[in-house]
Amino acid sequence: MLLRHTTADVVEREGLTINPVKTCQPVGAMYAALGIHGCLPHSHGSQGCCAYHRSALTRHYKEPVMAGTSSFTEGASVFGGQANLLQAVNNIFTIYDPEIIAVHSTCLSETIGDDLNQILIKAQEDGKVPEGKSVISAPTPSYVGSHITGFSAMVEAMVKYLSINSGKSNGKVNLIPGWVEPCDMRQIKSIAKRMGVENILFPDTSDVLDAPLIGKHQMYPDGGVTKEELVSAGDSIFTIAMGSFASEQAAKLLNKKCNVDYEVLDIPVGIKATDRFIMKLSQTAGVEVPSDFKSERGRLVDVITDQEQYLHGKRVAIFGDPDQLIPLTEFLLDLNMEPVYVVSGTPGKYFEKRIKELFEQYGIDGKVKNGPQADMFLLHQWIKEQGVDLLIGNTYGKYIARDEDLPFLRYGFPIYDRVGHSYFTTLGYEGGLRIVEKILGLFHDRQDRDAPEERFELVM
Amino acid sequence: MDYIAARQGQILVKGKDNFNISCEKKSEAGSVSQRACVFCGSRVVLYPVADALHLVHGPIGCAVYTWDIRGALSSGPELHRNSFSTDLREKQVIYGGEKKLYESLIELIDRHEPKAAFVYSTCIIGIIGDDVNAVCKKVSQEKGIPVLPVHSEGFKGTKKDGYKAACEALFSLIGHGNIDNVSPVSINILGEFNLAGEAWMIQEYYKRMGVEVVAVMTGDGRVERIARSHGAVLNVVQCSGSMTYLAELMKEKYGIPYIRVSYFGIEDMAEALYDVAEHFSDYPEIRQKTEELVADELSELLPQLTAFRNDLEGKKAAIYVGGAFKAFSLIKALKHLGMTVVIAGSQTGNKKDYEMLQDLCEPGTIIVDDSNPLELSKFVKETGADLFIGGVKERPIAMKMGLGFVDHNHERKIALAGFKGMYNFAVEVHASVMSPIWNLRKEVL
Numbered sequence: 061m062l063l064r065h066t067t068a069d070v071v072e073r074e075g076l077t078i079n080p081v082k083t084c085q086p087v088g089a090m091y092a093a094l095g096i097h098g099c100l101p102h103s104h105g106s107q108g109c110c111a112y113h114r115s116a117l118t119r120h121y122k123e124p125v126m127a128g129t130s131s132f133t134e135g136a137s138v139f140g141g142q143a144n145l146l147q148a149v150n151n152i153f154t155i156y157d158p159e160i161i162a163v164h165s166t167c168l169s170e171t172i173g174d175d176l177n178q179i180l181i182k183a184q185e186d187g188k189v190p191e192g193k194s195v196i197s198a199p200t201p202s203y204v205g206s207h208i209t210g211f212s213a214m215v216e217a218m219v220k221y222l223s224i225n226s227g228k229s230n231g232k233v234n235l236i237p238g239w240v241e242p243c244d245m246r247q248i249k250s251i252a253k254r255m256g257v258e259n260i261l262f263p264d265t266s267d268v269l270d271a272p273l274i275g276k277h278q279m280y281p282d283g284g285v286t287k288e289e290l291v292s293a294g295d296s297i298f299t300i301a302m303g304s305f306a307s308e309q310a311a312k313l314l315n316k317k318c319n320v321d322y323e324v325l326d327i328p329v330g331i332k333a334t335d336r337f338i339m340k341l342s343q344t345a346g347v348e349v350p351s352d353f354k355s356e357r358g359r360l361v362d363v364i365t366d367q368e369q370y371l372h373g374k375r376v377a378i379f380g381d382p383d384q385l386i387p388l389t390e391f392l393l394d395l396n397m398e399p400v401y402v403v404s405g406t407p408g409k410y411f412e413k414r415i416k417e418l419f420e421q422y423g424i425d426g427k428v429k430n431g432p433q434a435d436m437f438l439l440h441q442w443i444k445e446q447g448v449d450l451l452i453g454n455t456y457g458k459y460i461a462r463d464e465d466l467p468f469l470r471y472g473f474p475i476y477d478r479v480g481h482s483y484f485t486t487l488g489y490e491g492g493l494r495i496v497e498k499i500l501g502l503f504h505d506r507q508d509r510d511a512p513e514e515r516f517e518l519v520m
Numbered sequence: 521m522d523y524i525a526a527r528q529g530q531i532l533v534k535g536k537d538n539f540n541i542s543c544e545k546k547s548e549a550g551s552v553s554q555r556a557c558v559f560c561g562s563r564v565v566l567y568p569v570a571d572a573l574h575l576v577h578g579p580i581g582c583a584v585y586t587w588d589i590r591g592a593l594s595s596g597p598e599l600h601r602n603s604f605s606t607d608l609r610e611k612q613v614i615y616g617g618e619k620k621l622y623e624s625l626i627e628l629i630d631r632h633e634p635k636a637a638f639v640y641s642t643c644i645i646g647i648i649g650d651d652v653n654a655v656c657k658k659v660s661q662e663k664g665i666p667v668l669p670v671h672s673e674g675f676k677g678t679k680k681d682g683y684k685a686a687c688e689a690l691f692s693l694i695g696h697g698n699i700d701n702v703s704p705v706s707i708n709i710l711g712e713f714n715l716a717g718e719a720w721m722i723q724e725y726y727k728r729m730g731v732e733v734v735a736v737m738t739g740d741g742r743v744e745r746i747a748r749s750h751g752a753v754l755n756v757v758q759c760s761g762s763m764t765y766l767a768e769l770m771k772e773k774y775g776i777p778y779i780r781v782s783y784f785g786i787e788d789m790a791e792a793l794y795d796v797a798e799h800f801s802d803y804p805e806i807r808q809k810t811e812e813l814v815a816d817e818l819s820e821l822l823p824q825l826t827a828f829r830n831d832l833e834g835k836k837a838a839i840y841v842g843g844a845f846k847a848f849s850l851i852k853a854l855k856h857l858g859m860t861v862v863i864a865g866s867q868t869g870n871k872k873d874y875e876m877l878q879d880l881c882e883p884g885t886i887i888v889d890d891s892n893p894l895e896l897s898k899f900v901k902e903t904g905a906d907l908f909i910g911g912v913k914e915r916p917i918a919m920k921m922g923l924g925f926v927d928h929n930h931e932r933k934i935a936l937a938g939f940k941g942m943y944n945f946a947v948e949v950h951a952s953v954m955s956p957i958w959n960l961r962k963e964v965l
Contacts, residue, residue, distance in 0.1 A: 065602060065632055075620035076627055077580065077607035084581030100552075106643055106674035107547060108557025112585035115912050119589075124916040126893060131547045132675040137647065148550030156552070156894060167579045168643040168675060171613060202579035203608050203644070275922040275961045277897035405580075432607070456587070459601075476589075 082405025084202030085210025095263020097284030098159030105166025303383025330391025535883030561682020578642030699751025711759030714739025924952030
């Protein structure tokens with residue numbers, strides 16, 4: 061009873077957050093920056109922030125995560141961190157030789173008023189940035205937004221500092237995937253490729269945070285969107301931004317700066333969101349949808365209908381990041397399940413609006429909350445009020461799952477206690493099938509576990 | 521090798537370089553340092569106190585990254601495994617967070633009735649100037665429990681300064697408990713955090729010797745036990761980097777002497793028991809029991825190690841850990857397995873530590889302070905190490921290079937302390953170094 065501290069009734073809380081369903085902006089900026097080839101993320105703040113973010117990403121991806129830090133001290137906090145950052149830029153290019161340094165701020169450097177943009181301009185003026193190399197930056201104070209908005213800010217910075225409209229179209233479609241796993245990014249590229257759509261995907265952490273073992277440590281693995289591609293994104297014919305929280309800002313800026321039209325879609329989780337994504341690709345690039353997508357989709361629908369009796373009416377509690385939760389909620393509803401509790405720590409009115417629309421559309425009496433005090437304590441209280449059959453969320457859900465004896469599907473960030481999330485995609489029809497397989501496996505395992513002898517059956 | 525010029529003095533090769541390693545320096549801005557911050561130091565030391573409330577005052581991140589990531593086991597309460605944060609937002613950064621802190625504390629203390637509360641100040645609190653002391657004092661008076669401010673603003677120094685802040689918080693708990701029934705043969709165990717249940721093993725050894733353990737700080741920690749720890753006759757300090765300061769404070773105020781020990785490896789573990797027996801030399805039966813205990817354990821352990829040694833003889837190991845004290849023990853333990861240490865480094869070692877490291881190592885060993893991945897991977901390549909011992913950030917680097925790895929940090933789930941721990945360590949090292957997977961590293965396609 062690890063969480064016997066959770067009260068059975070929902071208590072009104074003003075300021076306190078208990079067992080959060082979010083973390084702070086800088087870690088998102090760091091993850092996004094790792095999706096640029098040859099990029100060294102840089103944390104402008106105390107050493108601990110950088111260590112924590114690297115550890116968090118390493119625990120989830122089981123990969124080395126490189127990032128520099130301005131190593132703030134008391135002096136820097138009093139006199140400002142400009143000297144530290146200038147020295148850092150100099151040191152990083154001299155020693156680590158990246159193509160790009162992607163600097164993000166922290167609560168400390170924001171509060172003392174360091175202006176990253178101005179400091180980096182000075183670094184360039186002082187000749188600390190070698191020919192052909194770049195520095196970009198995003199303000200990511202940890203008292204605003206969440207890891208998702210931090211990710212968004214760094215993707216936006218890629219556009220702000222690098223994308224240029226040269227007046228000559230490159231005929232490509234920009235794909236902004238949001239905070240998804242390396243395998244998910246690979247899946248999006250693969251779908252586009254199978255459809256014959258030339259694309260620029262950014263950021264792209266495939267082959268960076270799922271790099272192969274080749275017997276040597278690579279400071280900069282082979283993957284990642286290249287600087288040239290980011291520059292060229294200003295010449296693309298269209299942008300598809302997946303997820304309004306993590307991807308819309310960059311698409312908007314690209315439109316404003318380089319005149320590239322865009323549309324915001326959901327991340328392709330489940331049938332409908334994948335349908336919308338594929339149709340949009342087809343329409344944008346003027347290509348036919350290849351028939352194998354139709355069969356792939358048909359197989360997924362077939363499996364769902366085969367197994368419908370195990371899914372219908374099952375109550376689910378889900379928590380995590382907004383861009384994932386919206387299409388996942390929709391998919392669960394299409395599986396005839398009831399996602400009755402939906403919680404995200406990331407603030408933003410759009411989330412609640414979308415989830416409530418889905419509740420209404422499918423006639424579900426559910427609860428949704430995001431932003432301040434939308435945490436696991438609240439989710440647990442809801443579950444205690446009226447139970448669920450399944451819990452979906454990151455590793456930290458395991459306490460609730462244990463206390464309430466619930467089948468638990470790990471999904472989202474972070475996942476510290478299992479492998480597979482960064483290798484087996486949950487996007488597209490193929491990913492939909494994997495989600496269904498996992499859910500069914502949990503239900504069947506539970507049924508086997510709980511069945512009395514005479515009800516323990518071979519054919520279920 | 522390209523070093524950051526300023527780091528030259530922090531790396532030396534034994535037998536080749538003839539200078540004192542420079543250390544206890546701030547990391548160069550821009551280095552991919554493996555170090556952490558003041559808050560991290562405080563948090564890891566206090567985290568295992570299981571029946572206290574731990575409230576992180578600041579934006580959400582610091583509370584999340586330290587949420588239940590330390591395998592410090594508790595035999596009872598588990599309040600410490602929750603994450604409580606005042607989750608400061610922009611508004612509080614402008615207008616201050618004292619009100620939010622006060623309300624959060626009151627709410628949590630009312631609901632969970634903890635025995636004490638620790639309030640950690642993060643970077644931003646030092647900047648916006650919340651009077652955390654005043655809030656803690658007020659809540660303490662209203663609720664009648666100790667509410668202790670931990671001044672752990674990240675930028676105020678290194679992890680070591682965080683240890684110091686944690687020691688000060690613990691020190692203010694000490695002295696409030698009743699010590700009438702404390703045995704004249706009693707110790708406190710300092711700097712043992714019960715990773716993988718190690719504190720339980722160590723306590724068991726002392727119990728077998730007839731020595732009472734008053735408090736463990738802070739593994740499987742309880743406020744009440746800490747409060748009566750001034751009743752102990754001797755302080756036994758393991759993780760010296762984090763807890764020597766507290767031992768000094770207790771010596772000064774309560775006259776309790778302390779000894780420094782390590783529970784890792786055969787000699788060090790035995791010594792940790794004999795040194796305590798030595799302290800209680802008025803009770804000869806303790807010495808006798810200690811001899812029996814060590815003989816028993818060794819007669820079981822030593823034959824077990826032989827088989828591993830046959831395979832591991834001549835293999836090379838790289839060590840990069842937080843505190844240098846851990847490195848000393850590792851070097852000795854690896855010798856028992858026939859392995860030589862070719863790289864030895866730490867995040868926070870001091871001059872004395874590095875002298876000691878040099879004494880323990882073979883000529884040609886690279887000794888390094890505050891290293892980074894680029895350096896470490898170069899050293900590994902140069903020395904041809906077969907095994908890396910480190911923590912969470914070193915693991916994937918080692919693995920990518922195709923090295924065996926043993927975790928000697930928070931994330932280890934296997935007890936490495938004591939005689940049993942030495943066996944576990946041998947099993948881990950052997951399994952990792954001898955894995956057939958390393959033969960498949962070469963590309964055949």
